[in-house]
Amino acid sequence: MPFKLKNPSGIWFWVREALNSQAEVDYVIAPKANPIPIEVKSGATGLLRSLRSYMQAHPSSTTGYRLFEGKAEKGTDGIIDLPLYLAQTLGQLERA
DSSP, X not given: OOEEEEOGGGOOEEEEOSTTOOOEESEEESSXXXXXXXXXXXXXXXXXXXXXXXXXXXXXXXXXXXXESSOOEEOTTSEEEEEGGGGGGGGGGGGO
């Protein structure tokens, strides 16, 4: 299987296990039910290739999140941008 979730110490993340691949998603909430991928970025730029790759490989993940130093916005591709200070609200998604 080329995609795999990892769970060291109860914190989920995802890596694409393909030759020469560097795709990874920082966090995945509720990986068995309706997975919610989360990427954390230090800046406002970036193509979010790994996040999009994860969402493509996991069709039940209809929404993904990018935490960064910008303003909240909802994209047309199912990715929601949130400022870093709202990271504490993501824990509520697992129970939703």
